[in-house]
Amino acid sequence: MPIFKHPEYPEATLLRLESMVPCRESQVSTLLSIFGERQHFSFPSLFIYGHTSSGKTYVMQTLLKTLELPHVFVNCIECFTSRLLLEDILRQLQHLSSKKEDPPPPPLSCDTFNDFIRLLKQATMSPDLNNQTLYVTERNVTLVLLSEIVWDLLRPNTGCLEPLPLYFPDYSIGHLQKILSHDHPPEYSFDFYAAYINILLGVFYPVCRDLKELRHLAVLNFAKYCEPVVQGEANERDTRQLWKNIESHLKKAMQTVYLREISSSQWERLQQDDGEPGQLKGLSAHAHVELPYYSKFLLIAAYLASYNPARTDKRFFVKHHGKIRKTNFQKKHEKTSNHLLGPKPFPLDRLLAILYSIVDSKVAPNANIFSQITSLVTLQLLTLVGHDDQLNGPRYKCNVSLDFIRGISRTVNFDIIKYLYDFL
Template sequence: MQSFKHLKYPEEALLQLEGLVPCRESQVSTLLSIFGERQHFSFPSLFIYGHASSGKTYVMQTLLKTLELPHVFVSCNECFTSRLLLEEILRQLQRLSSTGEDLAPASCDSFNDFVHLFKQGTTTPSLQNQTIYVVLDNAEQLREMEANILPGFLRLQELTDRNVTVVLLSEIVWELLRPTTGCLEPMPLYFPDYSIGHLQKILSHDHPPEYSFDFYAAYINILLGVFYPVCRDLKELRHLAVINFSKYCEPVIQGKANERDTRRLWKNIESHLKNAMQTVYLREISSSQWEQSREDGESGQLKGLSAHAHVELPYYSKFLLIAAYLASYNPARTDKRFFVKHRGTIRKKKVQKKQEKTSNHLLGPKAFPLDRLLAILHSIIDSRVAPTANIFSQITSLVTLQLLTLVGHDDPLNGPRYKCSVSLDFIRGISRTVSFDITKYLYDFL
C-alpha cells in the first residue's frame, strides 16, 4: 500500500483497507493502480475472475466502501432479466445522486433507455467530478440475457460519455463470456484460490475473545489438515470451524487438558471431524441442529448425520446415483469384471486383487465421464434405459442437489465429467430402497 500514498485517498482508509483484505494485497494494489485518482477517467471495463470463495466480491465491496467511491453493486443472480438488472442499476444510481428524498423507481424497457436515463442520473456535480463504478456480480448470467446487454456494458463509458467503469465479477474465464459482436475487451484480473497458508491466516483471525490467538490457530491447523484435501471453499471452512470449535474446547472446559495439550485435544475431536466430513457441502442439518445433536450425545449426532439417507429420489435417479458412486470409487479397469454380464448374472470368475497402496475410499472420489456413468447405469438396472432428455435432466437435478459434482465441463471434446459427493452410508441407504447390494460391486470390498 505504500506505493499509493501519492493518490488522493485518505491515509487512514488505505491503512484500514490493508487490514480488511488479508492475503489479497497484490490484487488490491493492482485495482488501486487501475482506479487512479477520483477525478481521472478509469479503464472502461474490468473483468475479475476466479473460483468461488476466492475473495472477488468481498474485496470489491470492501475497497469501494472503505475508500467511499461512488458505486452501484448488483448481483446478476438476483436480477435475472435485463429489465430487472437495468432498473436496479438506475435505482441505486438515483440514491447516489439524490439528496435523500425518495424518488419514483426508474422504468427501463431497453438498453437505449438505460443509456439515456444513466446520463440524466449522473448530471449532479458530486458524480460528474469522480469515477462511478458499476459492479456486476455473477456476470456469467449475462449470457442468458439479450445479445446487446454485455457489449453495451463494456462500452458504457463510450455510450454515455461519463466517467464510469463497469466491473464484471465471474467464476468463468473471459473466453466463455466474450460476446460474438460489438466486444470491447475488458482488462482481466485473476483472483487465485487461497493457499492453505492463506486460509490458516484468515480463519485464525476469527478466534473468540475468550480464547488466545495461538489456541484457535492450532485448532484451525487441525481443521485444515482434515478438510483442506476435499474442500477449499473459505465460506464452507469458516462454517465448519464455527460448528466444531465447541467440541474441540470440551477437554479444556472440563479441566482434562490445557490449551497446549494438542494431542489430547485432537483425540477428542478426531471422530467428530470424521462425521462432519461426510456433510461437507450437503447441509442436511442446520448449525443449530448440529449443536443440538452433539449435546444429545454420540447417538443423537449419528442420527442427525444419517438423516439425509432418507431422502426421496425418483427411481432412475437412485440408480444414477448408485452408478455415479461406483464410477467414482471403482478403478475404470475393473468395469469389465463387475459390469460385463453373462446370462444375466455377474461373472463368478475370481481374479486375484492387485496390491493397492491405499483404499479408494480413503483417496476420495475420482472424476468420471458421462458415457461411463451411462454404461454402468445400463448394466445395473433391470431394463435398458435409453439416454433420453429425462435421464439427462435427472443428472442435472442430482448436480443441483449437490449429490453429484460437475467438473471439467469446459472441454467440448471430452464432454462433462462428474464426481459423486455422497458417503458410503448414504449410498447404502439409497441402495436398500431399490434392493441393490452395492458392496458386491465395490472394488474395495473384494
C-alpha cells in the same frame, strides 16, 4: 506505513482497508492504481476472474465501500433478462443520487439499451456523482465483471473492447491459516485457535479449498475440539489429547463437505440433547441437506425413476393429490428386490414427467430446472450416463441411499415409501 499507497485517501482509511483484505495486497494495490483519483477517468472495463471463494466479490465490495466510491452491484444470475439487469442498475443509481429525506423515487421501466443510456444520464445528474467515476459492477463508467470463467470463453464473436483482466489465485494453505485464525473467539487465545485451524486444514485442505466452506466447518467443529478444556480434562497446550478427542469427529464430518447438512446453531442444540455418551449426532448423511426446493423433488423423482420399473409409472403417478390407493402388484418372475440390484438409468423425459406428477404446483420446464439437474450431477447425487447418445438424449442414475432420500422427503412432507415398488 500501509502497504497500500494512494495520494487521495488518508492513511487511516488505507490501514483499515489493509486489515480487512488479508492475503490480497497485490490485487488491491493493482485496483487502487487502476481507479486513480475520483475525478480521473478510469479504465472502462475490468474482468476479475478466479475460482470460487478466492475473494473476488469480497475484495471488490470492501474496496468500493471503504473508499466510498459510487457504485452499484448486480447479480447477473438473479437478473436473468436484459430488462431486469438494466432496471436493477438504474434503481440502485436512483438510491445513490437521492437523499435520505427525499421520497422514494418511482420505479423505472427500461426496455431497450437506448432507454438505459437516456435514464442513466438522468440518474447521474446529481452533483455528488457528476464529477466521479461510477463503478457498475457522457459520465465515465467503469464496468467490473466478476467471473469464475476465463475471458476467452466469454468473448463475443462480433468483437468488443477488451477488458483489463485481473486474476485472483486460490488461497494457499498459509493464506487460509492466516485468514481463519483471525476468527478466533475472544474467550480463547489466538495461538489456541490457530492450532485448531492447523488441525482442521490438515484434514480438509486436500479435499476442500473453499474459504466459505472451511469457515463454516471451523465454526461447526470448534466446540468439540475445546470440549476437554471446558471439562477441565486438558489445557490449551495438550495438542495430542485435543486431537484424539476430535479425530473421529472430523473424519465423520468429511461426509458433509459442501452439503451443508446442518447449521451451527442446530449442531449446538443436538449436542446438548440426551443420548449415548460420545455419540456424534447431527452429521448423518440423511440429515438436513440444504438443497433448493425443486432440487429436492428432482432428487426424489430421480430415485423413483431409478428403483421403480418404468411400467409402473402410470399406476403410481396419476394425479391423486399426493395420495394413491393401496394395491398389490403381481410380481411374477421377480425374485430379487430392485434395491438389491442397484439403481437403473432413466431418460431425462421420464425424470421430468415424474417431477411434474409429484409436485403440487405447476412447474415449467425452464432453464432453472435444468440448471438444478446439472448441480445435482456436480454434487454427485446424480450420475450422467450415456451422454454421447445425441439421438435419445441424456440418461441419469440416482446415487443416494434409501435413508438419505427418506430424510430429504421428510423435509418436503413427501412419503416416498408409498411410491416405491419394492415396498408394496
